Amino acid sequence: MIAIIDYKAGNLTSVERAVRHLGYSVQVTDDPELIRNADRIIFPGVGAAGQAMKDLKAYSLDVLLKEAFAKKKPVLGICLGTQIIFDSSEEDNNTECLGLIPGTVKKFPSPLFEGAERLKIPHMGWNRVQFKGNHPVFANLNPEHEFYFVHSYYPQVKDGHEELVAGTTQYGITFASAVARYNLVAVQFHPEKSGSGGLTILDNFCKWSPSC
Numbered sequence: 001m002i003a004i005i006d007y008k009a010g011n012l013t014s015v016e017r018a019v020r021h022l023g024y025s026v027q028v029t030d031d032p033e034l035i036r037n038a039d040r041i042i043f044p045g046v047g048a049a050g051q052a053m054k055d056l057k058a059y060s061l062d063v064l065l066k067e068a069f070a071k072k073k074p075v076l077g078i079c080l081g082t083q084i085i086f087d088s089s090e091e092d093n094n095t096e097c098l099g100l101i102p103g104t105v106k107k108f109p110s111p112l113f114e115g116a117e118r119l120k121i122p123h124m125g126w127n128r129v130q131f132k133g134n135h136p137v138f139a140n141l142n143p144e145h146e147f148y149f150v151h152s153y154y155p156q157v158k159d160g161h162e163e164l165v166a167g168t169t170q171y172g173i174t175f176a177s178a179v180a181r182y183n184l185v186a187v188q189f190h191p192e193k194s195g196s197g198g199l200t201i202l203d204n205f206c207k208w209s210p211s212c
Contacts, residue, residue, distance in 0.1 A: 002026040002206060003038035005065070007055045009045030009080055018192040018199060024206045030059050040206070041068055044192075045080035046150070049105065050092025052084055062098060069100050069184055076137075076205045077186030082179070083153060085186055091153055101179055101186070102158035112172035119172045122152040129177050129189070131167040137185045137204045138166060138178065145197035147177075147189035155179060155188060183210040 002019060004012050006028045019026040019042070026042075029035060043065065045052055056062040065085075068075055077085050084097040089105035097105070112119045126146040131138045154175035157164050166185065167178030177188045185205065191198030 001034075001038050002040050002042060003035045004028045004042045004044065005035060005061060005081075006030045007045065007052065007059060007061050009047045009052045009055065011046075012044055014190075015042060015044050015078065015192045018202055019206065022199060022203050022206060030061065032060065032064055035061070035064050036067070038073075040074040040076070040208075041065070042076045042078065042205075043081035043085075043186075044078035045084075047080055048092055049080070049084055049089035049095040049097065049153075052080055053095055053097060056084075056098075065098060066100070069182075072183045072210060074205065074208055074210055075184045076202075077184070078192070079151065079188060079190055082186035082188050083151075083155060085179075085184065086155055087158070089153060100184060101155075101164060101181055102161050103156050103164075104158070105153045106156050107153050108172065114170075114172050122150060123154075123171050124150045127169050127171060127177075127189075129167040129169050129187075131178065132165060135166050135180050135185070136208050137180070137201060139204055140200055141197055145195075147187075147191070147194040147197060149177075149189045151188060 083105040085100040089095045165176045166180040169177035191201045
């Protein structure tokens, strides 16, 4: 069974629906035992980092996520779930986060330009991802495929840990839109809203057996 962690951070139904569409057993839950006994974990979310961390701690889900990471259970972070696996976020007065990936989540600079064009913040819409290496979760993707983003903050891996960046996206600046470390993968975009490419990523994750 795949557990989708429910920590009151947005509507998780679209993630659940996408995974069920692929034929996997999945449950949205905040039950510690269900999460602990799941075969793998999906950690999605939308909203603000500060409130998300408060809610995780209120349900002791921060401890469960760290435990799952330590026990080599496959974990997939999506959007806000990607941001709060880093050490900290500039959002909400430098929120202390989970520290599973070394680095900081930073706010897009304002104004933000692509050439002469002023870009809107939040970054909302379809963009390509330049995947790096040959991570199994990002296998069999069309390089022309675009993925759906909605965010005002972006992950920045700590200097000296660039090998953790599994994909980058250009939006005024080049930022890490996918990261991977051992049994943990995470994406800033929404695979559940990204058509066939997003479904490929979700399917790859549900089949993935990390060798770490």
